[in-house]
Amino acid sequence: MTTSPLPADSWLVEPAHLAWLNAEGLRLLPFARASRVEDGFAALDGKGQLTADAIAELIHTTRMTHCFALAHLQGIAGYDALVDHGIAALQGKLRDEVAGGWFVDASRSGDKTAYLHAFVALAASSAQAAGRPGAEALLAEAIRILETHFWSEEEGALRESFSRDWSQEEPYRGANSNMHGVEAFLALADVTGDSLWLQRALRIGERLIHQHAAARGHAVVEHFDRHWQALPEYNADNRADPFRPYGSTPGHSFEWARLLLHLEAALQNAGLAAPGWLVDDARGLFASACRDAWHADGAPGLVYTLDWQAQPVVRARLHWVQAEASAAAAALLRRTGETEYEQWYRCFWEFTGRHFIDLHHGSWHHELDPSNRPAASIWPGKPDLYHAYQAVLLPRLALAPSLATAFSRM
Template sequence: MKNTFDFHTKQGLYQHIEETLAFYYPQAIDDTYGGYHEGYHMDGTLTEETAKHIVGQSRHLYNFSVGFELTGKTAYKQAAEHGITFFQRMMRDQECGGYYTEMKDGSVTDDKKLTYGHAFIFRAAVAAVEAKIDGAEELLADIYQVLEEKFYEPSAKLYKDEATRNWSSFLEYRGQNCNMHICESAITAYETTGQQKYLDQAVSIADQVTNKLASQSEGLIWENYDKNWIKDEQFNHGQTRDEFRAYGFIGGHQFEWSKLLTWLYIHQQDSRLLARAEELYQIGWDHYHDPRNGGIFFAMNPDKLLIDEGKSYWVMAETLAASALLHGQTGNDVYREHYEELFQYVQKSFIDSVHGAWYQWLTANNGVEDEVKSPSPKSDYHPISASYLIASYRGEDL
């Protein structure tokens, strides 16, 4: 049974990570075109999807790097090295710099430069450095240089969202989502390298998004903005499940920012960070928690009315991490109780007890929505990264 691990202990959380990795390995490895496969049926067999997206590739690299860090298994080390080679030889734009968004069967199918994708290479590169994977240091140096020199917008102290291949023009759209993931990557870069610039960067991004931008929405995190960083309530109207630029107030992002602020507080004891983390968590719980069927609803409109009552795997993972970290920093048993409730719900409803890994979406009544368990770019990065973070900071005392 893949859903009976003890979520209170490091050993249990590490067991869950290994069981999740086992769903993807070894079939994730593409020995023909390089990189990783990104589509998996319910039993872990591959779908016919052959596209390789920058985000899915990054998440697999992260997962296998963590797998090697935890287990020392040579197979995971080789899997991570396989991913770094793919980024350096295939996905990197040797002429213009940066990394392509998508490839298929060895050819580039989308050559734009997506900040969200580069943010995830940043995250994966840091994990690979921590695990001492060959080539990781070079990948980290390159991706950080691209982010700072090409995407960073000094006037806003945030990052632009998308560029053409040769960087000649940028999308006028701005979004909080890619900035959130750069913030997370910077925290892990600080932990891994000890370089203060990364922590300063993470704190700055967090302040801009959770205070300055949120002031346009009565303290909630809205997703989409125009080129002047003014809230845009029409962009992607109704498209709550857009992978990178979702419409609405996304419940999971209130919790994810709560997690990040608490994580920052661990390193920089500024009471304002913790207070804002608790505020966002409470907003998330009050508006999105489903007391009847369990779990967390997905999205609200600008009037704070629920418009998507689906339940997403990544939202659950981020809420669990926020609950665990907040309990650790505040001692408030409410967060521990939420952690207990949500992990029991996840084990019962989200994790496939036979084959492992999490279902991507459940309905409001907890029915499985999809026929494919893991389409691109899912890869179960969120459950693995959340479990790893919880184990790192909470361990045996939850």
Template sequence: MNSEIRVRDPAWLTNHIFGTLQFYYPRCIDYRNGGYFQCYLDDGTICNNQTKHLVGTSRFIYVFSVGAMLRGDSWCLQAAEHGLSYLQNYHLDINNGGYFWKLNDNQVSVSNKYAYGHAFALLAASKAYQAGIPCASHLIDYIYNILDQYFWEPDHGLYLNEMNSDWSIINPYRGQNPNMHLCEAMISAYEATGNHKYLERAYILAYNVTLNLAQQSEGAIWEHYDPNWVIDWNYIETNKEMQQFRPQGFIPGHSIEWSKLLLLLERYKSESWMIERAVELYNSALKLGLDTEYGGIYYSIDREGKVLESDKYYWVMAEAIGASALLGTRLKAFTYWRNYDALFNYAWNYFIDKKRGGWYEKVNRFNQKVGNKKSPVTKTDYHPIVNCYETIRALTNL
């Protein structure tokens, strides 16, 4: 694979996105019960036909909306509309407002409301509206208002994490992860509508996480906080299903993801600290997380800089590819494109299923694939698609 010719080519990246979408479509469409099937083995076999997760539903809406924007294919638009219908008919809490976290056979199985889930619902609605689905417009306003009413903590300029179904109980846990994805969703909402309130909210989130909160951890991005947004160094998530949303240690992939978001934000509201922090977060993440012996980026690092989890995850590689492309185009620096080529080659060799489409979820330190479940519930290859899409935008000034 000649990466310098191919993976920097917008046409190649577009084809790669559609190769990934076609791993899922049409098998992902649940025509009988609505929504999408959200769990797949390597060969595309559906491995769970009951669970419908708010994050998975929203991510599918997003990726099909991107497909519709890139090529205008009607099947992409119809697939996105199919998901929006399910979002409103089943995930929506018609009594109390907001969206349920998880359903099983169309019945609510986890009724709590999560800022993380609402971030992806907002992202999905924004991209669907951009793709040409008019009804998504009112969802953008609705979700923003729900977030503002129940999750927003104005004294801190951040969103709390979790409430129960009727909004009467607030979980004391606070996390940076939902605020990161809410920053992403707010940027997307601004791009879809041109309404500056979304851009201002994205700015506040980026400033407070990457500058204010990071002062507590010497400039790094820590995951866990108490109700006053003071670092909780000892928090360990015991609910296995929630560990992917509340990971232990420093997560190099999240520093890289923030680097990318700062570059996206800087397009519309440019301040010098954004580029400086983007470069710092990117470089520090690679310094700590890059496996110089076997390639790839470690998943998590402890406070002393030692590796906590040495597995390499698809989403970390995808975010590193996207951040490298945005830094390369913004700063016109060869080193970032060199990283981009190396990271994409690594993903090509170990993560990308060149025969059937899609990315494998993770490999161990020695680049051996872990398990035969390509796409567990919530994955949907959102991260590879969004980062290929943002790279296309950066290369073509879309």
């Protein structure tokens, strides 16, 4: 695999830093345990309590199941039952036993989305790597739904969403759902041993990043019509949408950069050709996000969104953006050995330690205002373990295989 030696003083080889990452992961996990409800996992408030209207949601159930499987694989006691609870939830009330696929939440409503179904596949693959009962059947069903309804061989990408009975398709294509499709496909390739998933991930990356993002200075184009014509003004009247915001989203540039490097490494491990644009575009994505989003409004931190002139639109600082920035820096540092990425890696973690990590109430603040004070205009509470937990795990591992498989082989 193509990697370069790390600098001798890199935090990635510093025992104290690696111990700190491990300790932070151990601090995050207990907070998330309180999210368990009868039908899955639900959102927590800022103090780690279930909200008054708590209901099992597919996004939290899949992400928590994935994270708890990672904890179990590391030998952290007490998380096996939580993985099993997640599997049961995904085979229970959250599953549409009539039409197939999974509901948005336990009210059994909403459209069937590629974004959420990618997380079902990720959770199932992690549970399978952990050897949990019921995971194999769940994984087979997740793959069947992805291949039957979402994957488009003609487009080389995922369709976005459908009505509950699959009869009506949304005339939209999204980068976010396809990005998490790449993440899921990397995990599926590892647990199934089928490199077809890597070829599919490569096709998605080529379309969305090597064609569209690279042509815009490596700013990720998020929104398209069903014919893959870009929609640059999409959600101009709803600019702070948590899943489909207007403009470009620097956090996704970081996330894509990391995933391209994971894909390169996975292809090489499988003995397949890894095109040079994977690392070139990863560099470009990271550079554009740092240049345009860091201190973009004159204050420290990474802004949530930018317009097409690289000017800040939504100036909130979100924890997942910060988590992906540090994970991308670590991936590029491991891939290239270049000190630039070491400097960014340290910079991002220092900012996280000062502003996001909540040592009083636990977990991380999910949102800060432009003055870096805790806020809740986009993401109230602390419902998400996934981004922060992966951020403390990824720097400790090689770029391939994916997280669950890597821990299963240790």
